[in-house]
Amino acid sequence: MEFIKKYFRIEERGTTIGKELLGGLTTFLTMAYILFANPSLMGGVVSDGAGGTIQLVAGLDLNAVFLATALAAGLATLAMGLFARIPVALAPGMGLNAFFSFTIVVNMGYSWEEALAAVLVSGALYLVVTLTGLRQKIVNAIPQSLKYAIGAGIGFFIAYIGLVNVGVVINTGGTNTSLGDLTNPVAILALFGIIVTMILLALKVRAAVFFGLVITAVFGLILGEGFGVANMPVFNGLVGSVPSLAPTFGGAFRGIGGLLSTAGGWFAIFAFLFVDFFDTSGTLMAVTGQMENVTEEDLQKANVVDASATVVGSVLGTSTVTSYIESLSGVGAGARTGLASAFTGILFLLSIFLSPLLSLITPSVTAAAMVIVGTMMATSIGKIEWNKWEISIASFMTILVMILSYSISDGIGFGFLTYVIVMIFGKKAKEVSPLLYAATLLFIAYIVLLNVL
16 A cells, blocks of 8 residues: 555545545546447447437448447556556547548548558557657647646536536527527536535535546436336446447558558648647646646656557547646546556556446436536636736637637637647747647647648
C-alpha cells in the first residue's frame, strides 16, 4: 500500500486511494458509451434523423471494432496511469471516428484499411513531434489567457454535449438549437440526475458526482423495470462472450501503400494529426488545470502515451485514440493521480467480458457529471485578461466556436487565427511567437483542404 501511495504521489497531490478509485470508476462510467458508439460509427448504422437508419460503408466488423475499442482504451488508459501518472483516460475519439467513416471512407473513397493507415502514420508523426520537443514549444507559445479560454470553452462544450445527448437541447430545423421536449423520459432522467448531483454538492457530500451517477442509474432502472418507461437503463446480466479481433487486426499495414500514393491520403494523415494534437493539448490543459504539482515532464509523458495509443489502436482496428475530456468527471469526483487512470484502464479491459452491464450507463445517467464538471471548468473564464482587446476577442472566439462547431480543435484554431489577425493589425506582430503563426497557417490549410477534398 505504501508503494502505491509513493509511486502515484497520493499524499503529494492531496488525495487518497479511495478517492482515486472512485474517480477512476466515475471516469469509466462517464465514457463507457464509447464502447458502443465507436463500433456503430465505424461499421454499423446511424440514425438518418427521420426514424430510419443509414448503413455505413466503412466495412469494419462491428464485433471486432468493439474489442479493438475496449483493448485500445484499456491499454492506453492503463499506460497513462502507470507511465504519465495523471488522471486522464483515453479511447477512440468521437468526431474522429465519424471523420474516419464519413469523410475518408464514404466521401473520399478510401478503403477502411487505408483509413486505418492514415491513423497509424498520424500517430507516428505525433510521437515524433512530441519526442523532438516541438509540441512543448507550440504549447508554450500560446498566451496564458488563451489557455484559460481553452479550458473554459471545454467546460461549456462538455456541458453542451451532455445536454444534447439527452435531448434537453435539440436542433429543430427552424433554429440551430433550442430547448427540447422536457416531457421525454430520457430528458427527465437527465434533469433528475443534474438536480440530485447539485443537491449532493450543496450538502458537501464527497464524490457527489459519482453518487449522482449511481442514484440516477438506480432511479432509471426502477422506472424502466418497474413502470415500463422506455429508453431507461436496463440490466442485461453480467458476462458476455468475447468477439474475435481477426477481421481488423493489422489492416492498417495493408493500406499504407495505397494511402501514401495520393494527395488525398496525405490530407487524411494531416487532418488526423491536426485534430488529435490540439484536442489532446486542450484536454490535458483542462484536466491538469484543475490540479497542482503537475510538471512539464508529466505532460510530455502523457503526450507520448497519447501518440503511441493512436498507433496501437490503428493496428488493433480502430480510429484515433485520444485523451478524453470526460476525464474531468473523475477529477470532479476527487481523482488527482494516475491511480485513477490505472483503475479506469482495468475497467475498460474487464468490459470485454462485462459488456452487458454497461447497458446501465446511458447518456441520461452521465449527463449530470458532464454538466457539473463543465461548470467547474468554466470558472477559469474569470482569469482571462478581458481588458486587453486582442485577448478578449480571441478568447471569446475560442469559446464560441468550440461550442457551436462541436469541436475542441476548431475552437482552438479560430482562437489562434483571431489573435494573430488582431495582433498584426494592432501593430504587435512581433509579440506573436513564430510557432503560433505556423500553427495558425496549419489551421487555415486544414480548413481549406477539408472543404476542398
